[in-house]
Amino acid sequence: MSATFKALQVTQTPEQQFTQEVVNIGLDKLPPGDVLIRVHYSSLNYKDALSATGNRGVTRQFPHIPGIDAAGIVVNSNVPQFKPNDLVMVTGYDLGMNTWGGFAEYIRVPAEWVVPLPSDLTLQESMILGTAGLTAALSVNGLIQQEITPSLGEVLVTGSTGGVGSLAVSILAKLGYSVVAVTGKSKSHDFLKKLGAKLIINRSEIDEQTGKPLLKERWAGVIDTVGGNLLATAIKSTQYGGCVTACGLVAGANLTTTVYPFILRGVRLIGIDSVQCSMDKRLLIWSKLAAAWKPTYLDELVTTISLEQLPEKISEILQGNIQGRILVDLR
Template sequence: MATFNALLVEKQEDKSFTRSVTQRSLDDLPDGTLLIHVHYSSLNYKDALSATGNPGVSRNFPHTPGIDAAGTVVSCDDNRFKKGDEVIVTGYDLGMNTAGGFGEYIRIPSDWALAKPDGLTLREAMVIGTAGFTAGLSVQGLVENGVTPDKGDILVTGATGGVGSVAVALLAKAGFSVVACTGKKEHESFLKNLGASKVITRGELLENKERPMLKEQYAGAVDTVGGEYLAQAVKATQYGGTVTCCGLTASDDLNVSVFPFILRGVSLLGIDSVQCPMPPRERLWGKLADEWKLECLDDLTEEVTLSEVNGKIDAILKGQISGRTLVKVQN
């Protein structure tokens, strides 16, 4: 424990950013009540933004990204956990301005962590990670708003991405008919193996985008990209349906009239996984470990080592990654 490996992002004098796996010390970690030996993390789009110096995500450098971490407790100053407990950390400030899961150790406030449910391994928990947890919140939002499988198809945008791919699988497991929208039509078989009943292209979704309303096609939608794709999802949702919104990789603008809301009673539900309170967080993780546990986790996952993360950061920013990228952190 004198030193450990971590991916370190450093800001150079010319304001560029470099990344390398290097040796760090526990003294380099921030203050906190809980010290965790990280076994696994996962790569999310936000991690790539942090690793390239995006000021909307991370401002303090040098810095170790990784908004997800699963591992074992080394010590806990407030006795909330005991040594050896297996815990999961997603969200809060982890990997943003607090050293994150791309290092073998993290030190955080103990109330950021939850006990790993018995139905999941640490590895499975990080295949799910923030992306899968967000997908779970989205599916749960549809269900709690009265969307049921008998009411029709559910649209998922950005379906090959981390959130989208898990959403497709979760919805299919819950009995929904899923229409997966992607810019990677070559991955149609991948999406159908996850449970999608139909795969459409972005171009198909954007047809007639100038219209204020579209034909009622979907009982609900999980939008992961925002912008005109979210607008089209709202306009094509049937009476009383619900659209969840959790991403903005396409755009943070939403150009849509009020017609779908006041003429069809469509609900738009925002999804936030970062500050989700601990009680509902624990309940959903319990569901993901039990009735919503996915048998296809390995099918949507590529496992890499800490030294291999660097190249994957560039790939995810270019939209070249499908499914989930699991990071094996522990030596």
């Protein structure tokens, strides 16, 4: 094992700019923790791009190594439940936020954050899924818990070409739901059809501006990944007894609505959090993702890059221009 490791480091300049550079760092600089992991794969999520560009809501201390996802092999551990050579993954908690993260050849983390790799998942597959897959699956699980079955009608997915969105489309289609995918990308219709979307609509079609409190009932369920007015419009168009999950804010953090969808149609709005989600629930959802919920077309979803290529992709994800998932190969 070398005494240094390669990582994408974000540094704050005296002019309050944030620079991203691949550097070699001493292993002794890793934070304290129970388990040292040689990272084989990480992935790029929207939150990583916020961290890498100095968003204080995500990361307060610089220099910093972003990366909220990591999968790899245990090098050493001071807890009995993990042993050298175990295959493991870490998503969420404080990884890549204020603890150095997965855009590095090594991470050191508390044992409570570490998930044993399910036997039917490879390290590579686990990071094609990553936080986005866990979040998409938690959203699908939310609909199922609220008894939204395929026979009730169409399920809308917003931000459908993004990480969470494309995996939500894939999982829902695999489970037999009739998926309507919303996108701002006219060139991605074939991609969404391949993942299993029955119908693709443009963002502008669900961006209602009249301020009407209710619209024609359409969706049995909604998986929203963008927030803002698209979420507000989706809630107004949800069927009697339908359910909407909310996990993201790329279109805005504000939600302007009335109580009418909730008190006249019994619509339910469920928040999704993959960061602090309990370990029991994580293990349950990952076991589904490794088996019946594993998307059929993972290969179609992924673009594989090196650490050196991350800055370009970080800029693209902030502009909403990524299709599917970005896998970072650190082997």
